[in-house]
Amino acid sequence: MNDERLTEARTIGGAADPGPGPGPDRPDLDRPERPDPDGPERPERPERPERPERPERTPGRKRRGPGPVTLLLLPALVTVTGVAAFLALGGLPNPWPDDDSAADPSAAVDVDPSYLPWLRKAASGCTVLRPSVLAAQIDQLSGWSDDSDELSGQKGIAAFTDDEWRTWGKDDDGNGRSSPRDPADAIMALGRRDCSLAEQVTELRTEGRINGDLVELTLAAYAVGPEAVTEAGKAPAAAKTYLGEVQGLLPRYEALDREDTGGGAAGAAGALLTAPVSPLTITSPYGSREHPLTGVTKLHTGVDFAAPQGAQVVAARRGRVVFAALTSAYGNRVVIDHGTIQGKRVETTYSHLSSLGVAVGQNVEAGAPIGRVGSTGLSTGPHLHFEVVVDGYYTDPRPWVVASGV
Known part of the structure:
Protein backbone atom coordinates (compact mmCIF):
# COMPACT_ATOMS: atom_id res chain seq x y z
CA MET A 1 0.00 0.00 0.00
CA ASN A 2 2.68 2.41 1.08
CA ASP A 3 4.71 1.35 -1.89
CA GLU A 4 1.87 2.16 -4.26
CA ARG A 5 1.46 5.67 -2.76
CA LEU A 6 5.15 6.26 -3.03
CA THR A 7 5.07 5.24 -6.63
CA GLU A 8 2.14 7.61 -7.27
CA ALA A 9 3.88 10.44 -5.54
CA ARG A 10 6.97 9.92 -7.64
CA THR A 11 4.86 9.80 -10.74
CA ILE A 12 3.14 13.10 -9.85
CA GLY A 13 6.47 14.64 -8.82
CA GLY A 14 7.97 13.52 -12.10
CA ALA A 15 5.47 15.70 -13.91
CA ALA A 16 6.58 18.69 -11.85
CA ASP A 17 10.27 17.87 -12.03
CA PRO A 18 10.89 15.69 -14.98
CA GLY A 19 14.58 15.39 -14.48
CA PRO A 20 16.87 15.47 -17.44
CA GLY A 21 14.10 16.08 -20.00
CA PRO A 22 11.01 14.56 -21.48
CA GLY A 23 11.15 11.40 -23.31
CA PRO A 24 10.84 11.21 -26.98
CA ASP A 25 7.18 10.41 -26.90
CA ARG A 26 6.16 12.50 -23.92
CA PRO A 27 4.91 15.99 -24.41
CA ASP A 28 6.36 18.71 -22.22
CA LEU A 29 3.05 19.49 -20.56
CA ASP A 30 4.21 22.13 -18.06
CA ARG A 31 6.14 24.54 -20.46
CA PRO A 32 4.29 26.87 -22.79
CA GLU A 33 4.91 25.93 -26.31
CA ARG A 34 7.17 28.33 -28.30
CA PRO A 35 5.74 29.38 -31.57
CA ASP A 36 7.28 27.67 -34.48
CA PRO A 37 9.35 30.21 -36.41
CA ASP A 38 8.16 28.70 -39.61
CA GLY A 39 4.70 27.91 -38.40
CA PRO A 40 1.44 29.70 -39.20
CA GLU A 41 1.17 31.17 -35.71
CA ARG A 42 2.88 34.51 -36.76
CA PRO A 43 0.46 37.08 -38.09
CA GLU A 44 0.92 37.37 -41.77
CA ARG A 45 2.22 40.75 -43.11
CA PRO A 46 0.27 42.29 -45.90
CA GLU A 47 1.79 41.44 -49.17
CA ARG A 48 3.87 44.27 -50.76
CA PRO A 49 3.45 44.98 -54.39
CA GLU A 50 6.15 43.43 -56.37
CA ARG A 51 8.98 45.74 -57.37
CA PRO A 52 9.70 46.01 -61.02
CA GLU A 53 12.48 43.78 -61.91
CA ARG A 54 15.76 45.51 -62.53
CA PRO A 55 17.64 44.51 -65.57
CA GLU A 56 20.16 41.96 -64.62
CA ARG A 57 23.73 43.18 -64.60
CA THR A 58 26.26 41.11 -66.24
CA PRO A 59 27.90 39.21 -63.42
CA GLY A 60 31.57 39.69 -62.92
CA ARG A 61 31.72 42.89 -65.05
CA LYS A 62 33.47 45.84 -63.36
CA ARG A 63 32.39 49.45 -63.91
CA ARG A 64 34.88 51.24 -66.11
CA GLY A 65 35.90 54.92 -65.77
CA PRO A 66 36.05 57.37 -68.70
CA GLY A 67 38.69 56.57 -71.22
CA PRO A 68 41.52 58.91 -72.21
CA VAL A 69 39.72 60.12 -75.35
CA THR A 70 36.66 61.03 -73.32
CA LEU A 71 38.80 62.85 -70.77
CA LEU A 72 40.37 64.88 -73.55
CA LEU A 73 37.14 65.71 -75.36
CA LEU A 74 34.86 66.28 -72.37
CA PRO A 75 36.17 69.78 -71.41
CA ALA A 76 35.85 70.92 -75.00
CA LEU A 77 32.32 69.55 -75.26
CA VAL A 78 31.34 71.26 -72.01
CA THR A 79 32.87 74.54 -73.21
CA VAL A 80 31.16 74.41 -76.59
CA THR A 81 27.84 73.58 -74.98
CA GLY A 82 28.20 76.41 -72.48
CA VAL A 83 29.18 78.94 -75.13
CA ALA A 84 26.27 77.89 -77.32
CA ALA A 85 23.85 78.34 -74.43
CA PHE A 86 25.48 81.67 -73.52
CA LEU A 87 25.11 83.00 -77.03
CA ALA A 88 21.56 81.73 -77.28
CA LEU A 89 20.74 83.86 -74.23
CA GLY A 90 22.26 86.94 -75.79
CA GLY A 91 25.93 86.74 -74.84
CA LEU A 92 27.87 89.68 -73.46
CA PRO A 93 26.39 93.15 -73.73
CA ASN A 94 27.85 94.93 -76.75
CA PRO A 95 30.44 97.46 -75.49
CA TRP A 96 29.87 99.39 -78.71
CA PRO A 97 26.14 100.00 -78.93
CA ASP A 98 24.51 99.95 -82.31
CA ASP A 99 25.45 103.27 -83.78
CA ASP A 100 22.07 104.32 -85.04
CA SER A 101 23.25 107.88 -84.53
CA ALA A 102 25.72 107.42 -87.38
CA ALA A 103 22.77 107.18 -89.72
CA ASP A 104 20.70 109.62 -87.70
CA PRO A 105 22.98 111.72 -85.45
CA SER A 106 19.96 113.58 -84.09
CA ALA A 107 19.08 110.35 -82.27
CA ALA A 108 22.16 110.87 -80.08
CA VAL A 109 21.10 114.38 -79.03
CA ASP A 110 17.87 116.05 -78.05
CA VAL A 111 17.15 117.65 -81.43
CA ASP A 112 14.12 117.23 -83.65
CA PRO A 113 15.30 114.93 -86.48
CA SER A 114 13.65 117.20 -89.03
CA TYR A 115 16.08 119.97 -88.06
CA LEU A 116 19.23 118.02 -88.95
CA PRO A 117 19.19 118.54 -92.75
CA TRP A 118 18.71 122.25 -92.22
CA LEU A 119 21.51 122.47 -89.64
CA ARG A 120 23.85 120.76 -92.08
CA LYS A 121 22.75 122.86 -95.02
CA ALA A 122 23.13 126.09 -93.06
CA ALA A 123 26.59 125.08 -91.80
CA SER A 124 27.74 124.22 -95.33
CA GLY A 125 27.52 127.90 -96.25
CA CYS A 126 31.05 128.49 -94.95
CA THR A 127 34.02 126.49 -93.71
CA VAL A 128 33.96 127.94 -90.19
CA LEU A 129 30.49 126.74 -89.23
CA ARG A 130 29.53 123.24 -88.11
CA PRO A 131 26.05 121.90 -87.31
CA SER A 132 27.06 121.62 -83.66
CA VAL A 133 27.92 125.33 -83.50
CA LEU A 134 24.52 126.33 -84.87
CA ALA A 135 22.75 123.89 -82.55
CA ALA A 136 24.62 125.20 -79.50
CA GLN A 137 23.75 128.77 -80.49
CA ILE A 138 20.06 127.95 -80.82
CA ASP A 139 20.09 126.14 -77.48
CA GLN A 140 21.66 129.19 -75.83
CA LEU A 141 19.29 131.62 -77.57
CA SER A 142 15.97 129.88 -77.02
CA GLY A 143 16.42 126.37 -75.64
CA TRP A 144 14.81 125.21 -78.92
CA SER A 145 11.55 126.93 -77.98
CA ASP A 146 9.78 128.93 -80.71
CA ASP A 147 7.85 131.06 -78.22
CA SER A 148 8.24 134.78 -78.83
CA ASP A 149 9.96 136.99 -76.26
CA GLU A 150 7.55 139.91 -76.06
CA LEU A 151 9.97 142.08 -74.08
CA SER A 152 12.91 141.82 -76.47
CA GLY A 153 10.91 141.30 -79.63
CA GLN A 154 12.87 138.12 -80.42
CA LYS A 155 10.95 135.41 -82.25
CA GLY A 156 11.44 131.75 -83.01
CA ILE A 157 14.18 129.29 -82.08
CA ALA A 158 16.95 131.56 -83.42
CA ALA A 159 15.61 134.64 -81.58
CA PHE A 160 15.43 137.04 -84.54
CA THR A 161 13.98 140.52 -84.18
CA ASP A 162 11.84 141.89 -86.99
CA ASP A 163 14.66 144.14 -88.20
CA GLU A 164 17.14 141.27 -88.21
CA TRP A 165 14.69 139.03 -90.03
CA ARG A 166 14.27 141.57 -92.82
CA THR A 167 18.02 141.27 -93.40
CA TRP A 168 18.54 137.52 -93.07
CA GLY A 169 15.16 135.83 -93.36
CA LYS A 170 13.98 133.88 -96.43
CA ASP A 171 11.42 131.24 -97.27
CA ASP A 172 14.01 128.45 -97.28
CA ASP A 173 11.63 125.52 -96.92
CA GLY A 174 9.39 126.76 -99.75
CA ASN A 175 6.13 126.69 -97.81
CA GLY A 176 5.08 130.07 -99.17
CA ARG A 177 6.00 132.21 -96.19
CA SER A 178 9.17 133.51 -94.55
CA SER A 179 8.91 133.47 -90.77
CA PRO A 180 11.33 133.38 -87.82
CA ARG A 181 8.84 131.00 -86.19
CA ASP A 182 9.45 128.50 -88.99
CA PRO A 183 12.37 126.37 -87.66
CA ALA A 184 13.83 125.65 -91.12
CA ASP A 185 13.75 129.32 -92.12
CA ALA A 186 15.23 130.34 -88.76
CA ILE A 187 18.11 127.84 -88.93
CA MET A 188 19.05 128.90 -92.46
CA ALA A 189 18.85 132.59 -91.55
CA LEU A 190 21.15 132.04 -88.55
CA GLY A 191 23.58 130.20 -90.81
CA ARG A 192 23.65 133.08 -93.30
CA ARG A 193 24.22 135.58 -90.52
CA ASP A 194 27.02 133.53 -88.96
CA CYS A 195 28.73 132.92 -92.31
CA SER A 196 28.68 136.63 -93.05
CA LEU A 197 30.37 137.30 -89.71
CA ALA A 198 32.82 134.43 -90.30
CA GLU A 199 33.80 135.94 -93.63
CA GLN A 200 34.48 139.30 -91.99
CA VAL A 201 36.59 137.94 -89.13
CA THR A 202 38.48 135.61 -91.48
CA GLU A 203 39.49 138.59 -93.59
CA LEU A 204 40.43 140.58 -90.51
CA ARG A 205 42.56 137.72 -89.18
CA THR A 206 44.13 137.14 -92.58
CA GLU A 207 45.12 140.80 -92.65
CA GLY A 208 46.65 140.39 -89.20
CA ARG A 209 44.28 142.86 -87.55
CA ILE A 210 42.79 140.33 -85.11
CA ASN A 211 43.96 137.06 -83.57
CA GLY A 212 42.15 133.99 -82.34
CA ASP A 213 40.36 130.94 -83.70
CA LEU A 214 37.70 131.64 -86.29
CA VAL A 215 34.83 129.92 -84.47
CA GLU A 216 35.42 131.98 -81.34
CA LEU A 217 35.85 135.19 -83.32
CA THR A 218 32.64 134.52 -85.28
CA LEU A 219 30.64 133.89 -82.11
CA ALA A 220 32.12 137.00 -80.51
CA ALA A 221 31.15 139.06 -83.56
CA TYR A 222 27.61 137.67 -83.26
CA ALA A 223 27.44 138.71 -79.61
CA VAL A 224 29.00 142.19 -79.72
CA GLY A 225 29.54 142.97 -83.41
CA PRO A 226 32.61 142.76 -85.68
CA GLU A 227 33.58 146.36 -84.84
CA ALA A 228 34.10 145.48 -81.18
CA VAL A 229 36.17 142.45 -82.18
CA THR A 230 38.30 144.58 -84.49
CA GLU A 231 38.84 147.21 -81.80
CA ALA A 232 39.91 144.58 -79.26
CA GLY A 233 42.04 142.69 -81.78
CA LYS A 234 40.51 139.48 -80.45
CA ALA A 235 37.33 138.20 -78.83
CA PRO A 236 36.54 141.06 -76.41
CA ALA A 237 35.70 140.64 -72.75
CA ALA A 238 32.12 141.72 -73.42
CA ALA A 239 31.59 138.53 -75.44
CA LYS A 240 33.06 136.13 -72.88
CA THR A 241 29.76 135.25 -71.19
CA TYR A 242 28.06 134.40 -74.47
CA LEU A 243 31.12 132.49 -75.70
CA GLY A 244 31.31 130.47 -72.49
CA GLU A 245 27.65 129.48 -72.66
CA VAL A 246 27.78 128.41 -76.32
CA GLN A 247 31.09 126.59 -75.96
CA GLY A 248 29.74 124.81 -72.89
CA LEU A 249 26.86 123.47 -75.00
CA LEU A 250 29.00 122.34 -77.95
CA PRO A 251 29.86 118.86 -76.59
CA ARG A 252 26.14 118.08 -76.38
CA TYR A 253 25.82 118.47 -80.15
CA GLU A 254 29.09 117.05 -81.48
CA ALA A 255 27.26 113.99 -82.83
CA LEU A 256 25.59 116.26 -85.38
CA ASP A 257 28.97 116.80 -87.06
CA ARG A 258 29.32 113.13 -88.02
CA GLU A 259 29.16 113.23 -91.75
CA ASP A 260 31.35 112.20 -94.65
CA THR A 261 31.95 115.00 -97.08
CA GLY A 262 34.55 114.94 -99.77
CA GLY A 263 35.23 118.65 -100.10
CA GLY A 264 37.91 117.67 -102.61
CA ALA A 265 39.79 115.59 -100.07
CA ALA A 266 39.90 111.97 -99.13
CA GLY A 267 41.57 111.31 -95.81
CA ALA A 268 43.14 108.28 -94.22
CA ALA A 269 43.98 107.99 -90.54
CA GLY A 270 46.24 110.93 -89.68
CA ALA A 271 45.28 112.83 -92.85
CA LEU A 272 48.95 113.66 -93.51
CA LEU A 273 49.86 116.51 -95.82
CA THR A 274 52.43 116.89 -98.55
CA ALA A 275 55.42 119.10 -97.76
CA PRO A 276 54.67 122.61 -99.13
CA VAL A 277 58.36 123.33 -99.81
CA SER A 278 61.41 121.16 -100.15
CA PRO A 279 63.59 120.54 -98.31
CA LEU A 280 61.83 121.23 -95.02
CA THR A 281 63.91 123.17 -92.51
Missing part, protein backbone atom coordinates in the same frame (compact mmCIF):
# COMPACT_ATOMS: atom_id res chain seq x y z
CA ILE A 282 62.06 124.70 -89.57
CA THR A 283 63.37 128.05 -88.42
CA SER A 284 60.51 128.92 -86.04
CA PRO A 285 58.13 126.27 -84.63
CA TYR A 286 54.47 126.49 -83.67
CA GLY A 287 53.84 127.93 -80.20
CA SER A 288 54.21 131.01 -78.05
CA ARG A 289 57.09 133.29 -79.03
CA GLU A 290 58.22 136.91 -79.13
CA HIS A 291 57.64 138.35 -82.58
CA PRO A 292 61.03 139.30 -84.05
CA LEU A 293 59.72 142.61 -85.44
CA THR A 294 57.01 143.78 -83.03
CA GLY A 295 58.50 142.35 -79.81
CA VAL A 296 55.03 141.16 -78.76
CA THR A 297 54.82 137.68 -77.22
CA LYS A 298 51.90 135.73 -78.63
CA LEU A 299 51.02 132.46 -80.33
CA HIS A 300 53.02 131.73 -83.46
CA THR A 301 50.15 130.12 -85.33
CA GLY A 302 52.20 128.05 -87.77
CA VAL A 303 55.74 127.01 -88.59
CA ASP A 304 58.33 128.93 -90.59
CA PHE A 305 60.17 126.89 -93.22
CA ALA A 306 63.47 128.23 -94.53
CA ALA A 307 63.53 128.51 -98.31
CA PRO A 308 65.30 130.73 -100.83
CA GLN A 309 63.59 133.63 -102.54
CA GLY A 310 61.47 132.41 -105.43
CA ALA A 311 61.40 128.73 -104.39
CA GLN A 312 58.28 126.86 -105.50
CA VAL A 313 55.44 126.50 -102.96
CA VAL A 314 52.90 123.71 -103.57
CA ALA A 315 49.49 122.75 -102.21
CA ALA A 316 49.74 120.36 -99.26
CA ARG A 317 46.56 118.54 -100.26
CA ARG A 318 43.82 118.57 -102.87
CA GLY A 319 41.30 121.33 -102.22
CA ARG A 320 39.80 124.67 -103.24
CA VAL A 321 41.44 128.10 -102.97
CA VAL A 322 39.30 130.32 -100.74
CA PHE A 323 41.72 133.24 -100.36
CA ALA A 324 44.58 134.56 -102.49
CA ALA A 325 45.56 138.20 -101.94
CA LEU A 326 48.02 140.63 -100.41
CA THR A 327 47.59 141.39 -96.68
CA SER A 328 49.40 143.77 -94.37
CA ALA A 329 50.79 141.22 -91.88
CA TYR A 330 51.04 138.00 -93.90
CA GLY A 331 51.96 139.60 -97.22
CA ASN A 332 50.84 137.55 -100.19
CA ARG A 333 48.75 134.77 -98.67
CA VAL A 334 46.93 131.71 -100.00
CA VAL A 335 44.30 129.76 -98.04
CA ILE A 336 43.14 126.34 -99.30
CA ASP A 337 40.04 124.58 -98.01
CA HIS A 338 40.57 120.81 -98.00
CA GLY A 339 37.01 120.00 -97.00
CA THR A 340 36.10 117.60 -94.22
CA ILE A 341 38.63 114.97 -93.22
CA GLN A 342 37.30 112.39 -90.76
CA GLY A 343 34.64 114.81 -89.57
CA LYS A 344 36.98 117.80 -89.19
CA ARG A 345 37.26 120.78 -91.51
CA VAL A 346 40.87 121.35 -92.55
CA GLU A 347 42.47 124.41 -94.14
CA THR A 348 46.11 125.20 -94.89
CA THR A 349 47.63 128.66 -95.33
CA TYR A 350 50.80 129.84 -97.14
CA SER A 351 52.12 133.33 -96.32
CA HIS A 352 54.82 135.90 -97.20
CA LEU A 353 54.83 134.68 -100.82
CA SER A 354 56.68 136.73 -103.41
CA SER A 355 54.00 135.93 -105.98
CA LEU A 356 50.62 134.21 -106.21
CA GLY A 357 50.02 131.36 -108.64
CA VAL A 358 46.33 130.66 -107.98
CA ALA A 359 43.02 132.51 -107.74
CA VAL A 360 40.02 132.24 -105.42
CA GLY A 361 37.67 129.43 -106.44
CA GLN A 362 40.38 127.43 -108.19
CA ASN A 363 40.63 123.70 -107.45
CA VAL A 364 44.14 122.37 -106.90
CA GLU A 365 45.72 118.95 -106.47
CA ALA A 366 48.30 117.97 -103.86
CA GLY A 367 51.71 119.16 -105.07
CA ALA A 368 50.28 121.74 -107.50
CA PRO A 369 52.21 125.07 -107.63
CA ILE A 370 50.39 127.88 -105.82
CA GLY A 371 53.08 130.57 -105.47
CA ARG A 372 56.71 131.29 -104.70
CA VAL A 373 58.64 131.94 -101.48
CA GLY A 374 59.14 135.58 -100.56
CA SER A 375 59.32 138.06 -97.69
CA THR A 376 56.20 140.18 -98.11
CA GLY A 377 54.27 141.53 -95.10
CA LEU A 378 55.80 141.48 -91.61
CA SER A 379 58.80 139.30 -92.40
CA THR A 380 62.50 139.26 -91.56
CA GLY A 381 63.55 137.48 -94.74
CA PRO A 382 62.50 134.89 -97.35
CA HIS A 383 60.65 131.98 -95.79
CA LEU A 384 57.26 130.21 -95.88
CA HIS A 385 54.89 130.69 -92.96
CA PHE A 386 52.68 127.56 -93.10
CA GLU A 387 49.54 126.99 -91.00
CA VAL A 388 47.06 124.14 -90.49
CA VAL A 389 43.60 125.17 -89.30
CA VAL A 390 41.35 122.38 -87.96
CA ASP A 391 37.70 123.23 -87.27
CA GLY A 392 38.64 126.90 -87.10
CA TYR A 393 41.50 126.33 -84.63
CA TYR A 394 45.20 126.71 -85.35
CA THR A 395 47.12 123.51 -84.70
CA ASP A 396 50.75 122.44 -84.87
CA PRO A 397 51.41 121.61 -88.56
CA ARG A 398 54.35 119.29 -87.91
CA PRO A 399 52.36 116.08 -87.20
CA TRP A 400 50.40 116.67 -90.40
CA VAL A 401 53.35 117.05 -92.78
CA VAL A 402 54.94 113.97 -94.36
CA ALA A 403 58.69 114.42 -94.14
CA SER A 404 61.53 113.02 -92.09
CA GLY A 405 62.79 115.22 -89.33
CA VAL A 406 59.71 117.44 -89.26
